[in-house]
Amino acid sequence: MIDPVILCFLMFGVACALLMAGFPVAFTLAGTALGFALVGSALDVFSLSLLTAFPQSIFGTMVNETLVAVPLFVFMGVMLERSRIAEELLDNMGRMFGTLPGGLAFSVCIVGALLAASTGIVGATVVTMGLMSLPTMIKRGYDKRLACGTIAASGTLGQIIPPSIVLVLLGDQLSVAYQNAQFSMGIFSPDTVSVNDLFAGALFPGFMLVGLYILYQIGYVLVHPKGAPAIPEEELGDLAGFAFFRQIFHALAAPILLIVAVLGSILIGLASPTEAAGVGAIGATMLAGYRRDESRGWPIILGVLCMAGLLALTYSFDLRSQRSVVSVTEWAAIGAAMVLTVGLAFGVIVSLVRTFTWRDRDGARVLAAVCQSTMSISAMVFTIIIGARMFSIVFIGLGGADYVEHVLENLPGGTLAAILLVMAIMFVMGFFLDFLEIVFIVVPIVAPILLQMEMPDGSSMSPVWLGIMMAMNLQTSFLTPPFGFALFYLRGVAPPEIRTMDIYRGIVPFVIIQIFGLVLLWYLPQVATWLPLALYGR
Structure with missing residues (x-):
């Protein structure tokens, strides 16, 4: 009987060789693992019943709230690049x-x-x-x-x-x-x-x-x-004039504000990475909408100010309304949050319209291109995760x-x-x-x-x-x-x-x-x- 550890090393080596040959990552990992699982079962060193954990592993990946941050961060990055x-x-x-x-x-x-x-x-x-x-x-x-x-x-x-x-x-x-x-x-x-x-x-x-x-x-x-x-x-x-420093501020203000909003909210415990990624995706969309037409940027600026106000209210007050005791001050904060939400929604809608009608250098609509790129990158990541889970199950089973x-x-x-x-x-x-x-x-x-x-x-x-x-x-x-x-x-x-x-x-x-x-x-x-x-x- 062959030592199952030898099959582990062979499986790892075959997977690496196929990856270097250019085969798709996710299908290489899952396919190699399944092939060696069948070989191991034929040699009576692997139980195919272990593969019943694979569907549950996929379900666990899909309901993992932390991983929701991946497509949101990808969306934010692609939108900022555009x-x-x-x-x-x-x-x-x-x-x-x-x-x-x-x-x-x-x-x-x-x-x-x-x-x-x-x-x-x-x-x-x-x-x-x-x-x-x-x-x-x-x-x-x-x-x-x-x-x-x-x-x-x-x-x-x-x-x-x-x-x-x-x-x-x-x-x-x-x-x-x-x-x-x-x-x-x-x-x-x-x-x-x-x-x-x-x-x-x-x-x-x-x-x-x-x-x-x-x-x-x-x-x-x-x-x-x-x-x-x-x-x-x-x-x-001119490196000393007011116009130059205005350009520097114009270039730095947007990324620094986004860094503070996203990373700051995570580090101080105000938001989870998934929630902060959502803030980043919306912030990047509003920034793109503002860059599309800065002469009419007031709806975007209003939306950004409303977002900042919502973050401040969330940090300072408990905004849950379905509680047995809600103070007058908290009701006032909840009302203010509802008003700010309307302002934020207005800014986001204007940004979405502008990015949808904006065409990049290749003639593609910016919002459509960003969504396509986000979908393809996210699909790649999650398919690799699923393929790697199959690989891990078989590797551990052997x-x-x-x-x-x-x-x-x-x-x-x-x-x-x-x-x-x-x-x-x-x-x-x-x-x-x-x-x-x-x-x-x-x-x-x-x-x-x-x-x-x-x-x-x-x-x-x-x-x-x-x-x-x-x-x-x-x-x-x-x-x-x-x-x-x-x-x-x-x-x-x-x-x-x-x-x-x-x-x-x-x-x-x-x-x-x-x-x-x-x-x-x-x-x-x-x-x-x-x-x-x-x-x-x-």
């Missing part, structure tokens, strides 16, 4: 920092961070910055590798700076893994870890990465000043999880060696697989095992710290050749004089920076754990 907010940010930031050596590179990093905190869509960010900044940087005499690496790395910041789809999906997986780990340890009143915790934990590490990128660029400028020259002031126009647990628990070096091995495997897998496959294949298997282990000082492992370490590691999967998606996006919009090797060589320093960031996070876990502890006490 409203050309990135173009305005890049143009004005380039003028602001362009007179400094390396100023255009600094601008790309700052804009990448702002777009990450307001959209989180890697493809849209890389393509937009590649179309707008790369030709300018090359024309100004920037080193091709520095320019390509800066744009590709800055575009991936949306995977670590919240709100991030990766953190939503990773938080959902870690929540289940953390509860399973505690049940295995005999703790039947388990603590929880949520997407809110990961959002709070990722904030400082994300901006730490931005700082490391800029420090590298400063060092590059000092060593190779000709590789990142400054732009003469006379070519940038005893793969028990074998992995045995290996990790018996490594020389204990917990630290286990974490290092898992991080190394995820890093190597990032060369060949997308972050979605890694999140839904690796994390459910290894996270419950790691979270049962003790750290060398005897303390339990922080699920937030582990999650942020994994998220930062997964970010490199967008940059590492041959299948880094950020590299493909940039290659698709790069000028003809940019060779593929220029892009590959340009991202090497930034991948090293991210590994250095992981090392810093290893020795300074407080960077990830301090804010969740301060906000939520965990």
Whole structure:
């Protein structure tokens, strides 16, 4: 009789080979798992009755309120990309920092961070910055590798700076893994870890990465000043007049307001990630409607003010009317909320009409294009989730999880060696697989095992710290050749004089920076754990 563990390794290898060959992710995972389930059943090492858990797993995915945030965040990001907010940010930031050596590179990093905190869509960010900044940087005499690496790395910041789809999906997986780990340890009143915790934990590490990128660029400028020259002031126009600062405010106000509304409401506990994603989707729609016709922007401004008022009332009062005792003040607040809701609805309706009638550069209606893109991306994500569930069921049924647990628990070096091995495997897998496959294949298997282990000082492992370490590691999967998606996006919009090797060589320093960031996070876990502890006490 064949050892079922051998079937586990064969299943994993076949799935990876098929993915690298270009087969669709979701169908590869589910099809490979089903094939090996049938083989295992024929060899009498797998019970097909285990597959009865698959329909329930699909139902659990579809009713998971946390995952509702995924299409809402995707909608927000695509709508903001269509409203050309990135173009305005890049143009004005380039003028602001362009007179400094390396100023255009600094601008790309700052804009990448702002777009990450307001959209989180890697493809849209890389393509937009590649179309707008790369030709300018090359024309100004920037080193091709520095320019390509800066744009590709800055575009991936949306995977670590919240709100991030990766953190939503990773938080959902870690929540289940953390509860399973505690049940295995005999703790039947388990603590929880949520997407809110990961959002709070990722904030400082994300901006730490931005700082490391800029420090590298400063060092590059000092060593190779000709590789990142400054732009003469006379070519940038008036940098001190009121009109320039008005342009800067116009470019920055919208993303900052959206960041405060979405991320702020999550961090202070006013809204769940799903609710905040809804606020972000509506806010992005109103912003696009305002950009469509700023001369008649008062309905949108009214709607934004009403939304802000509703958030303030929700934070200050209990607006539930179906209670036995409601004070006069609370009734007044409820009445005010109803009036503000009417104003918000008016602003949203005007925005929807404007975005529906607005045609982009390709002649497509903006609202229709955004809805189509949201549907296709969301369908892809959820189909991968479903396929990965089948893969996990078969992998566990063949005893793969028990074998992995045995290996990790018996490594020389204990917990630290286990974490290092898992991080190394995820890093190597990032060369060949997308972050979605890694999140839904690796994390459910290894996270419950790691979270049962003790750290060398005897303390339990922080699920937030582990999650942020994994998220930062997964970010490199967008940059590492041959299948880094950020590299493909940039290659698709790069000028003809940019060779593929220029892009590959340009991202090497930034991948090293991210590994250095992981090392810093290893020795300074407080960077990830301090804010969740301060906000939520965990």
